[in-house]
Amino acid sequence: MCSVSEPITLVDRPPEGFRFPSGPDEPGPNYLPAEYRAVDPATRGPTAAVKPRCVFIEVTNHCNLLCETCPRTFTTYETPMTLSWENFLRVVAQFPDMTRAVLHGIGEPLLNRDLPRIIGYLKARGVSVLFNTNATLLSEDWARELIAAGLDELRVSIDGASPVTYAQIRGAPLFHKVVKNLKRFCEIQREMGATLPRPSLFMTGMKENIAEVPEVVRLAAWMGVPEVYVQRMVYYVDLKDESSAPGMMTSGHALFDDYDVIEARTLAEAEALGRELGVVLKSSGGMTPSKSLEQSQHRDGKPWSACMRPWTTAYVTANGNCLPCCISPFATNDYDSLILGNLFERPFDELWNEPRYQAWREALLSDAPPKPCAGCGVHWSL
Ligand SMILES: C[S@@+](CC[C@H](N)C(=O)[O-])C[C@H]1O[C@@H](n2cnc3c(N)ncnc32)[C@H](O)[C@@H]1O
Ligand code: SF4
Ligand code: SF4
Numbered sequence: 001m002c003s004v005s006e007p008i009t010l011v012d013r014p015p016e017g018f019r020f021p022s023g024p025d026e027p028g029p030n031y032l033p034a035e036y037r038a039v040d041p042a043t044r045g046p047t048a049a050v051k052p053r054c055v056f057i058e059v060t061n062h063c064n065l066l067c068e069t070c071p072r073t074f075t076t077y078e079t080p081m082t083l084s085w086e087n088f089l090r091v092v093a094q095f096p097d098m099t100r101a102v103l104h105g106i107g108e109p110l111l112n113r114d115l116p117r118i119i120g121y122l123k124a125r126g127v128s129v130l131f132n133t134n135a136t137l138l139s140e141d142w143a144r145e146l147i148a149a150g151l152d153e154l155r156v157s158i159d160g161a162s163p164v165t166y167a168q169i170r171g172a173p174l175f176h177k178v179v180k181n182l183k184r185f186c187e188i189q190r191e192m193g194a195t196l197p198r199p200s201l202f203m204t205g206m207k208e209n210i211a212e213v214p215e216v217v218r219l220a221a222w223m224g225v226p227e228v229y230v231q232r233m234v235y236y237v238d239l240k241d242e243s244s245a246p247g248m249m250t251s252g253h254a255l256f257d258d259y260d261v262i263e264a265r266t267l268a269e270a271e272a273l274g275r276e277l278g279v280v281l282k283s284s285g286g287m288t289p290s291k292s293l294e295q296s297q298h299r300d301g302k303p304w305s306a307c308m309r310p311w312t313t314a315y316v317t318a319n320g321n322c323l324p325c326c327i328s329p330f331a332t333n334d335y336d337s338l339i340l341g342n343l344f345e346r347p348f349d350e351l352w353n354e355p356r357y358q359a360w361r362e363a364l365l366s367d368a369p370p371k372p373c374a375g376c377g378v379h380w381s382l
Contacts (some may be wrong), residue, residue, distance in 0.1 A: 005007040015347040033128075035100045039311045044365060051097045052314040056326055058105025059083045059112040061318045064173030065134050067159075068247035069204050069233055070330075072106045073171065075246075077335040081318040087113050087344070091316055092122070094348040095296040103131035105317055106329060110137040116149040123150035132202055133156055135244070136174050138181040143188045155229065156182050158201045160208075161215030169208060169248065175291050179219065200227035200282075205289070206253045210263050213270040213281075213289070221277035228274065229282050230267070230289040232380040234330035238371035241333075250331070254379060255293070264293055284381045292381040303377025304369050314352075320344035322351055324360050324370075327380070330370035338372070 005288035043049065060082040066073045083091070085213065091100065101122050105110050109131045112118070122129045130153030138156075146154065158178060160166045166175035186199060201220050203209060213230055220228050236245040244250075255263055267281075267290040274281045283292035285306075309325040316322055320342045321348050328338050329351030341361060351357065363370050376382045 006356075008062075013193070018280060026145045027039045028119075033100055036312050039308060039361050042306065044308075044311050044361065046204065046362045047353045048311045048357070050312075050359070051352065052312060053097050054100040054102070054313045055092075055095050055098045056102045056105060056175045056313065056315040057083070057088070058107060058315075058317045059088070059103050059109050059115060059118065059131075061105060061107040061108075062111050063108045063134075064111065064136060065108065067134075068169055068171055069159075069206070069235075069249060069253075070106065070247075071249070071333070073247060075313065075333065075335075077106075077329070078317055078319050078321065079185050082112050083114075083318045085117065087318075087320070088114065089120075089170075091320070091321055092125075095314065095360055098122075098125075098126045098127055101130075102111065102326075103129065104133070105326070106313065108137070110135075110142060111374070116145040118145045119149035119151050128152045130155065130197070134170070135181050135185075136172075138178075138185055140184060140188060143185040144192070146197065147189055147192055147194045154185070154197040154199045156199065156200045156225075158216060158219070159204055161212040161219050165212055169204070170205070175221055179223070182225065190224070199223075199225065201225055203231070204233045205230045205255055206233040206248065207255065208248070208253060210255060210266055213266055216274050217270050217273045217277065217279050217281065220279045226278065227280050227282060228270075231284050232292065234327050234380045235334060236331065237375045237379060238332045238334065243333075245333075251283055251379070264290060267293060280303070287381070290294055292342070295381075296378070302367060302369070303382065304375075305365055305372040307364060307373065307382055310357065310364060314348065316343060322348065326365060328370075328372040331375050334371070337370070 038053055039050060051207050061078055062080055062082060063072050099263045110133055119129050120306045129151055132155040135156040142155055159169045163173060163175040167173045191342060201216055203216060217228055235249040235251060239245060271281050271288055281289055283289040306361065313325060314322060316328055322341050322343055324340060340356040341354065343351060360370055364373050
């Protein structure tokens with residue numbers, strides 16, 4: 001087993017002979033997946049005119065890590081459940097217009113052994129498929145199965161460039177294992193001559209790891225990974241009861257709400273290094289991470305109202321509950337307030353424009369948004 005203090009030596013160039021796929025453009029307005037741009041923002045009202053094209057499907061809510069930023073570590077909001085093949089079919093039958101499927105919720109997707117079959121099914125329907133994973137279980141067999149199934153994107157959560165930072169945030173001394181697994185995944189992909197999935201590293205940006213972003217870019221280049229995501233940590237701004245937020249889910253660990261010059265410099269340095277090494281840095285909303293941080297300086301009166309998710313996206317848990325988005329369960333512990341219906345009990349077609357969804361949308365467009373929305377575009381990137 002690797003010790004947390006064991007150093008890792010990185011070269012600052014991609015592997016010998018390796019060429020990044022012609023792939024990703026610099027982030028920009030058109031980088032946002034088409035599914036999020038399918039609705040004209042000016043037409044948003046309490047009802048949604050189109051059915052969701054992007055669907056988050058939580059293939060399990062079990063997890064094998066204890067991340068300090070994640071509600072799964074501290075709470076069991078729903079009955080522990082792995083989505084069965086039959087229930088997966090019941091979910092996808094309700095989304096005929098789906099073109100993009102994100103196969104994670106709060107849990108580790110590689111704990112669902114049906115995942116390759118699920119991906120294969122969605123690919124046969126012409127859906128673009130991706131998920132985030134902690135990659136601790138990403139064995140060679142998993143690698144071959146995911147590549148063969150036709151997965152489009154594999155986002156590996158890393159949260160740091162050192163074993164110490166990784167263990168501090170992810171709750172287990174598994175940095176070397178994750179790096180080894182993803183590096184081997186990239187090698188197998190090249191051996192198989194496969195251009196997909198597009199691998200990336202995913203960082204939850206916070207005070208503890210922001211200084212390591214440039215090293216994460218080097219790490220990506222070393223492994224042959226063409227993209228690094230840096231997204232500001234979402235944390236509890238609204239607690240249902242008087243309890244204090246658990247773990248690192250507090251403002252004390254989050255990046256400064258206001259522009260911070262050291263963070264800005266670090267991100268600019270990482271982006272420059274990325275340009276040199278051929279690694280693209282992305283944040284949410286089609287922005288670069290530094291642009292996302294800078295925007296927190298120029299927020300208008302209600303930045304959350306730029307959100308398109310409850311008009312374009314469905315989020316379905318392993319128990320069939322429908323939530324407004326993937327961010328909200330990280331922003332409040334009032335989980336019941338997020339459940340807008342259950343599609344194993346009622347058809348999604350009915351839920352989508354029923355009063356609970358309508359009330360969420362109406363509030364989101366107002367000066368008094370639902371509590372989790374009030375932090376979007378303010379404390380963290382939308
Ligand atoms: C909830 S996880 C589920 C997938 C998988 N278990 C994983 O860790 O990648 C999805 C993503 O959320 C990130 N994440 C965890 N806590 C977060 C927080 N408080 N704010 C924003 N993202 C967070 C994880 O690092 C991961 O990339
Ligand atoms: S972030 Fe992912 S790996 Fe970590 S506890 Fe949450 S679900 Fe598990
Ligand atoms: S919490 Fe954020 S992402 Fe979710 S619906 Fe509200 S504004 Fe949109």
